[in-house]
Amino acid sequence: MIFSHSSPPPSMDLANPGPIHILGAKCPLYPQIPLAKMTTLRVGGVAEWYMAPRLLDDLYGALAWANSEGLPITVLGAGSNLLIGDRGIPGLVISTRYLRDYHLDGSLGIVKVAAGFPLPKLAWELASRGLSGFEWAVGIPGTLGGAVVMNAGAHRSCLADNLIEVEVLDSDGGIVTLPRSALGYSYRTSCLQGSSQLVLGATLQLQGGEDPLLVRRRTDKHLKQRHGTQPYHRPSCGSVFRNPKPQAAGWLIEQAGLKGYRVGGVHVANEHANFILNSGQGTAQDAIAVIRHVRDVVRHRWDVELQPEVKLIGEFSQDVSDLW
Numbered sequence: 001m002i003f004s005h006s007s008p009p010p011s012m013d014l015a016n017p018g019p020i021h022i023l024g025a026k027c028p029l030y031p032q033i034p035l036a037k038m039t040t041l042r043v044g045g046v047a048e049w050y051m052a053p054r055l056l057d058d059l060y061g062a063l064a065w066a067n068s069e070g071l072p073i074t075v076l077g078a079g080s081n082l083l084i085g086d087r088g089i090p091g092l093v094i095s096t097r098y099l100r101d102y103h104l105d106g107s108l109g110i111v112k113v114a115a116g117f118p119l120p121k122l123a124w125e126l127a128s129r130g131l132s133g134f135e136w137a138v139g140i141p142g143t144l145g146g147a148v149v150m151n152a153g154a155h156r157s158c159l160a161d162n163l164i165e166v167e168v169l170d171s172d173g174g175i176v177t178l179p180r181s182a183l184g185y186s187y188r189t190s191c192l193q194g195s196s197q198l199v200l201g202a203t204l205q206l207q208g209g210e211d212p213l214l215v216r217r218r219t220d221k222h223l224k225q226r227h228g229t230q231p232y233h234r235p236s237c238g239s240v241f242r243n244p245k246p247q248a249a250g251w252l253i254e255q256a257g258l259k260g261y262r263v264g265g266v267h268v269a270n271e272h273a274n275f276i277l278n279s280g281q282g283t284a285q286d287a288i289a290v291i292r293h294v295r296d297v298v299r300h301r302w303d304v305e306l307q308p309e310v311k312l313i314g315e316f317s318q319d320v321s322d323l324w
């Protein structure tokens with residue numbers, strides 16, 4: 001991948017670029033970082049530049065640097081809903097996964113959480129304080145920011161049910177607070193998808209006053225149910241397709257006889273037909289081939305057009321515009 005610096009930082013050797021520090025930043029910017037390991041599906045090429053800041057000042061500095069260099073910016077959370085192209089992502093890739101501030105007002109049942117806070121940890125944290133209403137999120141291996149963007153959901157609940165407001169960073173660097181009503185929420189959708197706004201954090205409403213033991217018990221039940229129905233600990237991106245309600249995508253795929261269908265290192269899971277699994281050597285190209293085949297067979301068999309829920313980002317070795 002070609003670097004596109006107009007004015008590299010003085011410390012940088014362009015022939016052999018190493019990590020660089022923006023003035024005053026604690027967290028370095030790394031060149032040419034493989035992204036496969038930053039996603040749960042474990043496919044994808046390299047980021048031209050990568051940073052996972054722990055401090056907001058480092059985040060702001062990196063964004064200002066990318067803007068001054070004319071580099072495109074891509075934001076990742078925990079990478080649990082992503083299919084990154086084998087040719088990687090040009091420009092700066094920022095993961096918000098280590099922005100983890102958390103402030104709870106237990107008496108009001110209101111929690112303010114930074115974008116990188118992991119959903120399972122948040123679910124347990126709230127349950128242990130007797131705050132209910134977030135038990136559904138325990139089995140979703142993403143960050144709060146990713147959940148806000150995706151309107152993640154399970155067990156008939158979704159993030160929008162808890163949300164009071166979101167704090168976002170606009171492309172011009174301004175911080176804006178948006179109420180839930182401004183976010184265009186519906187099933188796995190928000191108007192933040194495809195926008196240039198970066199989620200910094202969100203404020204959620206829970207219900208207080210329950211016995212923590214009972215909330216923990218419900219949380220645990222949800223997690224066990226998930227472990228029993230999904231290949232939870234193997235490399236996947238969760239549900240590949242949105243459910244074409246009232247049908248479930250997994251049922252349509254299973255009935256079409258596609259469980260186990262494989263291309264290279266990627267196959268349709270036997271445990272849950274709406275999951276694809278990477279057996280270790282899979283590539284984005286393999287995943288795309290499986291997804292296209294499944295979509296085409298389901299269309300032919302059921303006359304239903306499946307839409308991907310997984311987000312395709314970066315550069316692919318083939319045209320994927322039919323899957324956006």
Ligand SMILES: Cc1cc2nc3c(=O)[nH]c(=O)nc-3n(C[C@H](O)[C@H](O)[C@H](O)COP(=O)(O)OP(=O)(O)OC[C@H]3O[C@@H](n4cnc5c(N)ncnc54)[C@H](O)[C@@H]3O)c2cc1C
Pocket residue numbers: 040074075076077078079080081082096115139140141142143144145146147148149150151152153154193194197198199200230231232233236237238239311
């Ligand atoms: C085993 C497994 C089970 C799953 N089960 C469920 C489930 O039950 N329900 C469900 O809804 N999902 C599920 N998922 C999918 C995934 O966990 C959710 O979509 C989750 O909300 C994604 O969060 P993330 O932090 O990983 O986001 P990523 O996958 O990193 O990103 C998703 C999208 O959000 C954007 N984004 C992420 N963070 C930010 C930010 N701070 N600011 C702006 N944009 C951002 C990215 O650009 C991308 O477009 C599952 C995934 C796996 C692997």
